[in-house]
Amino acid sequence: MRNPTGVSFCTVLFFAATTLVVPAATVSAQPRTVQVSLLSDAMRAQVEAGNAHVVGGPRVNDEILRTVRPGVRPGSATVQVAAGSFLVARTDSVSRPASDALRDALRLQVLAEHGPAATELEAVSEIPIDFVEPVGGSGEIRTWRPYVVHPARLRYVDRDGGRAEGSVLVGLRSVTTPGALQGRIGLSIVTDASVEPGAVSFTAEDAEPKRIVVESSLNALSVVLHVHANGAPEDDVRVNLRLPSVLNFENPPRNLQAFGLERRRLVLTVTGAPLTSPVTVSLSAGNATVEPRNVLLHPGSTAEAYVTADATGPLEITATATGLASATAPLTADPPVRYGIAILLGALLGGVFAGLARREQQPLAWQALVLSTLGGVIAAALWIGLSVNITGIPVGKVVFSTIAVFAFAALGGASGSTIAARIVGSAPADRGSSARTGA
DSSP states (O other): OOOTTOOOHHHHHHHHHHHHHHHHHHHHHSOEEEEGGGSOHHHHHHHHTTOOEEEEOSEETTEEOOOBOOOOOTTOSEEEEOTTEEEEEESOSBOEEOOHHHHHHHHHHHHHHHGGGGTTOOEEEEOOEEEEEEETTTTEEEEEEEEEEEOSBOEEEOSTTOEEEEEEEEEEEESSSOOOOSSOEEEEEEOSSEEESSEEEEOSSOOSOEEEEEEEOSSSSEEEEEEEETTOTTSOEEEEEEOOEEEEESSOOSEEETTTTOOEEEEEEEEESOOSSOEEEEEEOTTEEEESSEEEEOTTOOEEEEEEESSSEEEEEEEEOTTSBOEEEEEEEEOTHHHHHHHHHHHHHHHHHHHHTOTTOOOOOHHHHHHHHHHHHHHHHHHHHHOOOTTOOOOOSOOOOHHHHHHHHHHHHHTHHHHHHHHHSSOHHHHHHHHHHHO
16 A cells, blocks of 8 residues: 555664754754853952963864964853863962872872872872863753873983983873763873873773973973963963982093002082072092092082002992982093103103203203102102102292193202202212212
8 A cells, every 4th residue: 555645664764863863963963051250269350351262173183173262252151162062261380289088088099099109109290271162951060170290300320421310100090070071171281391291181981190201401400391271372370390419520530640640620510409408418439539528518608529550450439328319430540651641751851950050050960860860759749649858949839740741840840959858867969079079
């Protein structure tokens, strides 16, 4: 029997199905209303000042559209927010420490989820960017706020000349009623340091805190992370991460003469975060001698010590202090070949000069040359080993170097007979004079 209306049964079913289903989908995609009076005082002030935005939109290839509508009209009693979008406003430009209760709760949560690797995450800062989303059709709202769990200081890594690195966790929590996200919240992190990844997102299916690795040089005083909501880059919040204070040897020597023949200076400074109070630094060098072994390092200043090697071979000087990253400087103690040659040449040339400068203008006897050379060697040894100047010639501030040793040995060689007299108690010239008188 033919249908007099010409409409098939399947057509009727399709019409009924679309009549029931399509309006429901349309309703769920319709904008929802946020009552301004239900917002927090800080959020409401931003809305009324026209500093709030509606961020987000439908998903495209599993990414949220980063579109920003114009600022909400000041004085608005309600704000229309599309499905999957959020009313967003920054209530401050700097992160603030979380309350003790929140900090303890978040740290327990982080430790439970990330294990012992998260023990370095010591501080919790709230990011004052509020994301408000309507919940259902009753006018209820839910406010989400990001937080950052981070170490008190980044740690020092002895790589590429010294780096600071550490991990931070970026999370999201509801500051109103608990529940699940109905859209996607994206955050971007911009900084002069290196961060990986540079953006994170949260959904109902993936709401766990996200780990971000931060790495920086030690040239700055701190690392500043600029966190902003995707779609509102101008409303960023600063999170300051402190760098470590690192002991540093300033231009340390690489070599020195062994057996105590050379005394080299060590200069200690601090890189990274500056000192706020004096610290005592302990120095050690294995088979070498460091004087003094403890130095006081003041903020904005340097400290000095001196090292001598008791034997040949590689050494490592170490500086340690409480609360500061330690410093090491490799050093090689060489056989004193340079000093030995410099002392012999200086003493010999000094003796030759003294002999040629005698008033009698007599040829230089080999005995006198040997005496002068030995006197120069002894003078240099006493000067280097005991800081005793037996020549009686003022030399000013002692600065040990190859040329200085050569010069002092030459002074000793030129005064060889005088040095011998001081050692044995009488000068050869005096004995000669006595002999001539007796004759």
